[in-house]
Structure formats: structure tokens, C-alpha cells
Amino acid sequence: MIPKRIGILIPSTNTSVEADFKWVTSKAVTAHSERLAIPDGAMTPAFLDQMNQDLAAKVASVASASMDLIAYACTSGSFYRGPAWDEQVHALVQRTAHLPCVTTSTAVMDAFQALDIQRISVITPYPQWTNDKLAAYYGQQGMDVLGVHGDVRAAAQGHRAINDQDPDEIIQFALDHFDRDAQALFCSCTAWRAAECVTALEAALGVPVITSNQATIWAALRQLDMLHAAQPLGRLFTRSAVC
Secondary structure, eight states: OOOEEEEEEEETTOOSHHHHHHHHSOTTEEEEEEEEOOOSSOOOHHHHHHHHTTHHHHHHHHHTTTOSEEEEOOHHHHHTTOHHHHHHHHHHHHHHHOOOEEEHHHHHHHHHHHTTOOEEEEEESOOHHHHHHHHHHHHHTTOEEEEEEEOHHHHHTOHHHHTTSOHHHHHHHHHHHOOTTOSEEEEOOTTSGGGGGHHHHHHHHSSOEEEHHHHHHHHHHHHTTOGGGSOOOSHHHHHGGGO
16 A cells, blocks of 8 residues: 655754654655755744745655645744735645645644634743744634743754753643643644653643644644544544544
8 A cells, every 4th residue: 555645844953843753653654854944043034934935846846756745844934924824835835736735833723623722821942032923823813822931941042952852841841831721732843842742741731732743743644534544642633533
């Protein structure tokens, strides 16, 4: 049987997305990446604009390997221009590759809706401007964002270092900053190893935990009707399957 193939577009310094796809998916689904070159320096709108400047060419490149779906796996890169930017990315993929597409920010929103979640608490490794953009994006989507808590130390170390933060540190940051009235915790950033924290955090907090990579993988597999081939990761996979 030919496996389903997912083409993933990721920031060039990201080492977490591919590892999480391999961990969660089975041999019935394979993931194949194309890297979006990003500059050194602080994350800014210009930084993300530069990363996205060759998006069409990268879509065409990965699609040439007979993909079944394209996943744009960068959270801030898919929300920093607002909700309309996600629609433009979807349209670009369909126009360039004639393939279905998921983007991380939309996948996260779909995950909230699948679990009937309205009030969220958010943790990130982002600088403040990115946190503000995140709060605005999900607020515009109708979510009640109780708090967006950025790990200042992680943000200060730069985007390459985010990949290497120990999951135990992410767990502790989440426990220290979770807004207790929230219905779910969202750990934002595809470079963060937050997917590895889902089981422990759901047990400790008693609510669903959504991460950027987990939601992206879930959305891609759901669109391909391949959720049955996944290693379930958190309540998103187990509860949404029976909703």
C-alpha cells in the first residue's frame, strides 16, 4: 500500500516538527519537509515576511514529490498578518499545487472547536509583540483568551534555542502560568517540544492541552481520513474522535 504523504513547510531552524510527525504518525503516513529560510536576529514582522517570501516556490518543490496534503507548520508565521493570511496561504497552496492544505493557526482553532473550547490559557516562547498578535488573532476568531504568557528567557535565547528547551522546563512554566478558569491550555510554537508535555500537563491540569505540532498533525490526518493510523496524543485525539 502506498502511504499517504504530507508535505510540511517549516522554518529552516525548526527541528521539532519532523520529530513530532514521525512520533505520532505510523508507516501509513509519511512526512516530507521543505524548509523556509529565516534570517538571524529578533522575530519581527519583517523577519516573518522574509521567511514567507519564497512560499510559492517551496510549495511547488515539496508538492513535486507526489504529496496528498501540504501542512504549513509555523504558528506565528500563519497568524501574524491576521485571519486573512491563513486564507491566503490556503489559496496559494491550492493554486500552486492543487492540494488540500492545513496551517497551524487554523488547525489550533479547529482543535478548540472540536473540543467545544471557548476559554483558553496560552503559553509561548515568543517576544511580547508576537504574544499580542496571537491574542488578537484568536480573539478575532471568537476565543476568550484569558492570558498569553511568554517565557521571557526562552524568547531571549533566540529561535534556534527554542528547539532545545527541555520539556520539563515547559511543563513547569505551564504549571506556573496556567489561568485556572481556562477550559484548555494552548502551548504555541512549532519549534517548542511541547507535544512531549501533553500527557503530563493534561494529568496535572485536568483540561485538554493543545500544542502547535499536535494540532497540525491532527488536522492533517483528519483531512486525509487517517486519524486511525496515529499514535493518539492527548484528549484532542481521543475525545474529538467520538465527537
